[in-house]
Amino acid sequence: MSRTTDVIVVGSGLAGLMAALGAARQGREVRVISEGMGCLAIGSGSVDLLGYAPDGACVDDPWAAMALLPATHPYSLLGSDKVRAALAALVETAARHGLGLRAAERDGTPRNTRVPTIMGTLKPTYLVPDSFDQEALAKARHVLVASVRGFRDCRPALVIDQLRRYPDWADKNF
Ligand SMILES: Cc1cc2nc3c(=O)[nH]c(=O)nc-3n(C[C@H](O)[C@H](O)[C@H](O)COP(=O)(O)OP(=O)(O)OC[C@H]3O[C@@H](n4cnc5c(N)ncnc54)[C@H](O)[C@@H]3O)c2cc1C
Incomplete structure (x- = not known):
């Protein structure tokens, strides 16, 4: 060699x-x-872009929020064109290996969406697997939280307890 x-x-x-x-x-x-x-x-398969603004607020439109970041932020230093190109390269690479990824949308516009984490929090994320049905998750009345035997880090009771604290999840049946 x-x-x-x-x-x-x-x-x-x-x-x-x-x-x-x-x-x-x-x-x-x-x-x-x-x-x-x-x-x-340990990633979820979704890819975060800019989920939180510097003041900690949840970001809805990561591209608009990116334009407001301080000049020293890594995204500002790179420039949004390079960030877009990097995401496109990731999507293209994943697709070639059979994993469809797409930007989450609302009203036809790319937007962050919130997905439940293994800790039961809802976190903003941007690229989601094709199999992820954002609308079904939002509308679901019944939610099953499942773990895998031997997987110590996922505790469904904790996940459910946490998710119930979100107003738009409080009335779902777990
Ligand atoms: C629990 C958890 C869940 C997450 N979920 C998501 C998610 O759903 N979506 C998302 O977008 N992001 C998620 N993230 C964040 C995401 O995983 C990171 O932003 C991303 O992995 C960072 O990539 P990286 O290549 O910089 O670092 P890493 O993925 O940590 O890769 C670093 C690599 O360097 C290697 N390494 C370290 N030290 C040495 C050394 N001394 N010599 C040789 N090799 C070394 C490591 O083995 C590893 O392969 C999650 C993070 C955590 C902790």
Whole structure:
């Protein structure tokens, strides 16, 4: 094995893998060196963009909110065009491997949507799997919270208790 390469990427999380893929697509020889488990293993399959404004408020339209970020914020430094291009590359890569991702929408406009987390909070997220039915989740009267035997981190009773604290979830039947 050659001891030289064009690019070495350390870490095989979302950032490292996309960086490695980008470099490889530009014809570079790439090596990925990684140790341990990154956050990909525990992600929900949805991809967050800008869920919270600097004052902590939940963001509805991440693109509009991005324009109001301080100049030092990573999204401001990158510029929204590059963020859009990165998301498009991720969507295209995921699609090639059989995972459909799309931006959540409201009234035909891309918007953050709120998804339940393993802790029972509702968090704003942007790209959701094709299988995610936003409208059905909002309208559902009955909700089943299931865990997998051996998966210690998901506690349905806690999830239900937390979700009931949200006014628009309080009257659902769990
Ligand atoms: C519980 C949880 C749930 C989340 N859910 C979501 C979600 O649903 N949607 C979403 O968009 N975001 C989610 N996030 C956030 C998301 O996971 C991170 O923003 C994203 O994974 C960051 O990617 P990354 O590549 O920078 O880091 P990581 O995914 O952490 O990758 C870092 C990589 O570097 C490797 N590494 C670390 N140290 C070394 C070393 N010394 N030498 C070699 N390799 C090393 C690690 O093993 C890993 O492969 C979640 C985070 C957590 C903790």
